[in-house]
Amino acid sequence: MFTAGMALRTALKSSSAVFGESRVLMSSLMGTCSAPSCTSALMSRHDRTACGSFAIQPVRHYARPARKKKQVAESQLSDLPPTMLKKEYAAVPLAQTTDDIVQRLLNLELASHSEKLKLKRDQLIAKVQMDESDCSSPQVKVAILTTRIRNYQEHLQKHNKDMANKRRMLMAIDRRTKLLKNLRLVNYNAFENVCQQLGITYTFPPEYYRRITRHWLAKKALCVKVFQEVQKLKAEKKLKMKQSVASTHREASEKTQQNSL
Structure with missing residues (x-):
């Protein structure tokens, strides 16, 4: 304890001596500024910045960019x-x-939210169903999936890291796309009515694309060659069948002529 107290006293004396020398140096350099307020301000600033680890450094507050509010649908x-x-x-x-x-x-x-969602689903079904007893047509299935997809989208806007519901939403979108594709091929008027009533924008799937490689070119050339050979064999077989049918007709006609004679 005695040695620690002696070390602390010597450190304080040395620091006071350094501060005194710095005050003298500042007063000699700033001889033109004789006002006591000016010298006290300079000395206080010098004391704050020259105290080593005991100094309190000024904090700079940088301007932060304004955060844009997310537009919630x-x-x-x-x-x-x-x-x-x-x-x-x-x-x-x-x-x-x-x-x-x-x-x-x-x-x-x-x-509750589920009760409101059921009521909204019934409203969408009533817009596209063919009659009151219709509950399993493609139009009704599309309306049910549309309600479910929009509910998932609203949930993911608030909880964008919910990957389980995101997967369910993508599966529902794929299923609805298949139903709309089949409905477009079977009944185009019903397809247009469903898209108009439910506010769905149907986008066509992308064209098939394959990266061309030498292996793929060789395989394609082999497939084309095999297809041509198969077509030749089929043509020869059809020709033989026609010739055999013609010969049988000829023989039958000759026999009828002989019998008539």
Whole structure:
């Protein structure tokens, strides 16, 4: 303890001596500035910067770029009014004549997300179904998948690292694309109606592309050669069949002529 206290005293004396010499040097250099306020300001600044590890360095605050707010897309459930009754209470006549507290329980004001989603799915199905009993046509399946895909998109805007739901969304998009492709080939008017009513933009798949290599060229040339040989054999076989049929007809005609004679 005694040795540590002696070392601390000697360090303080040496630092005070250094500070005194620095004050004298500054006063000699700044002889023109005789005002006490000027010298005190310079000395205080010099003391702050010359104290070694005990000094408090000034902090620089750099300007940060302004963060752009993310534009959140409008939800597909935003057009559902809160005063709208739930699906199971829509056909009940007494649901609209009850008091306010009961109506809040029966309408969409306190409904869950799944209940609103079911109601939105029924609205989209009603736009494209052929009749009231239609529940399994390609148009209805496309409407159900569209509701599910838009729900996944809204979820991924808030939770962009949810890879499980992203995978489910891509699988639903592929399934809807196949249904729309088949519907376009079978019934083009129904395909246009579905795209218009549901707000779907159908994009054609990209053209087939393969990187040309020497191995691929040689394989293609061999396939073309084999195809040509097979076509020649088929042509020869057809010619033989025609000749045999013609000979049988000729023989039959000769026999009928002989019998007639």
